[in-house]
Amino acid sequence: MRAVVQRVTSASVTSRASSNDDWVTVGEIGPGLMVLVGVTHDDDVAAADKLATKLAGLRVFDDADGVMNLGALDVGAECLVVSQFTLYGDTSKGRRPSWIAAARPAHAEPLVERVVEQLSELGMRVSTGRFRTEMQVHLSNDGPITVMIET
Numbered sequence: 001m002r003a004v005v006q007r008v009t010s011a012s013v014t015s016r017a018s019s020n021d022d023w024v025t026v027g028e029i030g031p032g033l034m035v036l037v038g039v040t041h042d043d044d045v046a047a048a049d050k051l052a053t054k055l056a057g058l059r060v061f062d063d064a065d066g067v068m069n070l071g072a073l074d075v076g077a078e079c080l081v082v083s084q085f086t087l088y089g090d091t092s093k094g095r096r097p098s099w100i101a102a103a104r105p106a107h108a109e110p111l112v113e114r115v116v117e118q119l120s121e122l123g124m125r126v127s128t129g130r131f132r133t134e135m136q137v138h139l140s141n142d143g144p145i146t147v148m149i150e151t
Helices: 045-057 105-122
Strands: 002-016 024-029 032-038 068-070 078-083 125-128 134-150
Touching: 002 045, 002 078, 024 078, 024 125, 032 045, 032 134, 045 105, 045 134, 078 105, 078 134, 105 125
Parallel strands: 032 078, 078 125
Antiparallel strands: 002 024, 002 032, 002 134
């Protein structure tokens, strides 16, 4: 699994099933982590659990001295998780990305849901995007802090 993680002051995701539908806010958070999650074919529950544990403890929040020593759980950070198959786009040949390494929705969706469940069980408030819909993510990157995680 791959994740692009941004520390945010706030973030939200709107969704619509088709171009005829209205945009609806399906997830939003205050201060915390905006997490785009990509799944590949050989990812499994163990990878999802590892990602959730890593996110909950990710030390990208400032302590009293202004040093990034605190994890998401330490500061009561919220988390917005959005599935992002394009994280497995291969741009090594030509100008059009190949999506071959990205898992199909039937494999990816339960694993992203597992990450969300594990984050919740660890004590984080979690919001999500919506699978198989068009989405728009709005965020205010804090820092800016952006890191990549690969399990």
